[in-house]
Amino acid sequence: xxxxxxxxxxxxxxxxxxxxxxxxxxxxxxxxxxxxxxxxxxxxxxxxxxxxxxxxxxxxxxxxxxxxxxxxxxxxxxxxxxxxxxxxxxxxxxxxxxxxxxxxxxxxxxxxxxxxxxxxxxxxxxxxxxxxxxxxxxxxxxxxxxxxxxxxxxxxxxxxxxxxxxxxxxxxxxxxxxxxxxxxx
Amino acid sequence: xxxxxxxxxxxxxxxxxxxxxxxxxxxxxxxxxxxxxxxxxxxxxxxxxxxxxxxxxxxxxxxxxxxxxxxxxxxxxxxxxxxxxxxxxxxxxxxxxxxxxxxxxxxxxxxxxxxxxxxxxxxxxxxxxxxxxxxxxxxxxxxxxxx
Numbered sequence: 001x002x003x004x005x006x007x008x009x010x011x012x013x014x015x016x017x018x019x020x021x022x023x024x025x026x027x028x029x030x031x032x033x034x035x036x037x038x039x040x041x042x043x044x045x046x047x048x049x050x051x052x053x054x055x056x057x058x059x060x061x062x063x064x065x066x067x068x069x070x071x072x073x074x075x076x077x078x079x080x081x082x083x084x085x086x087x088x089x090x091x092x093x094x095x096x097x098x099x100x101x102x103x104x105x106x107x108x109x110x111x112x113x114x115x116x117x118x119x120x121x122x123x124x125x126x127x128x129x130x131x132x133x134x135x136x137x138x139x140x141x142x143x144x145x146x147x148x149x150x151x152x153x154x155x156x157x158x159x160x161x162x163x164x165x166x167x168x169x170x171x172x173x174x175x176x177x178x179x180x181x182x183x184x185x
Numbered sequence: 186x187x188x189x190x191x192x193x194x195x196x197x198x199x200x201x202x203x204x205x206x207x208x209x210x211x212x213x214x215x216x217x218x219x220x221x222x223x224x225x226x227x228x229x230x231x232x233x234x235x236x237x238x239x240x241x242x243x244x245x246x247x248x249x250x251x252x253x254x255x256x257x258x259x260x261x262x263x264x265x266x267x268x269x270x271x272x273x274x275x276x277x278x279x280x281x282x283x284x285x286x287x288x289x290x291x292x293x294x295x296x297x298x299x300x301x302x303x304x305x306x307x308x309x310x311x312x313x314x315x316x317x318x319x320x321x322x323x324x325x326x327x328x329x330x331x332x
């Protein structure tokens with residue numbers, strides 16, 4: 001299973017790299033969908049169908065909304081090449097080189113720290129804390145819900161769900177406010 | 186129906202066939218949220234997707250879309266208010282807990298079980314569907330106004 005997830009992660013990384021280098025915004029958004037849909041398959045492999053369903057539908061809706069927003073505004077992107085040509089002689093673009101080496105150093109440092117922090121943990125999925133132990137063992141009889149995820153979301157952690165719904169309301173209010181100012185001129 | 190708005194006749198006919206099934210599937214995901222994978226968030230997004238499909242396929246004039254946006258915006262606020270309202274009775278019981286599961290739990294695995302969880306699921310579903318549809322409508326209206 002780890003190998004399948006690894007392959008999917010490489011695919012997702014390739015998709016996001018293509019997103020950065022895509023010619024116009026529309027193909028960038030479509031290729032960014034690779035990340036979302038790869039995540040859906042990973043959730044299914046990790047036995048989290050609830051998350052997979054939500055991720056799938058939210059990814060589709062986000063894609064539609066993004067395309068509806070940028071449909072008329074796909075401008076050509078500025079491409080900065082790795083070499084500069086001045087009077088027929090090729091020079092290496094120093095700024096580009098600096099960005100690239102900085103990214104490599106940052107990635108290596110992050111990988112080192114992630115390895116340090118992960119190496120002390122149990123195998124993924126087998127680590128259970130005291131609190132979640134109670135949820136897993138007595139969740140069904142305490143909430144009466146056969147789906148444990150819904151039981152945790154709407155009974156043990158219903159306050160968090162209220163917060164999530166409030167975030168959605170805030171997003172809608174913000175979008176309506178920003179767009180209304182433009183509409184009134 | 187035979188207007189020039191929206192997409193071609195093929196898309197319109199397919200939308201006619203599919204939209205009912207999509208809405209039904211969303212309602213199923215919401216109402217069976219406490220038994221099978223899914224719940225308010227997933228089902229609400231599916232229902233919002235069905236309405237977005239309708240608007241994209243058929244198109245609509247901007248005045249009518251504005252009225253629809255007002256309606257969905259109100260529905261969204263009403264749904265989260267009901268969600269909060271159904272959490273309040275838990276405060277008047279012993280022990281007094283906000284978001285307490287105060288209805289009878291019933292048998293695990295039946296449709297009418299799990300106390301208030303199905304009710305919460307339904308309100309969350311309405312709220313998410315209305316919110317996502319409102320966001321989409323706001324963008325469409327903005328684009329129409331820019332022309």
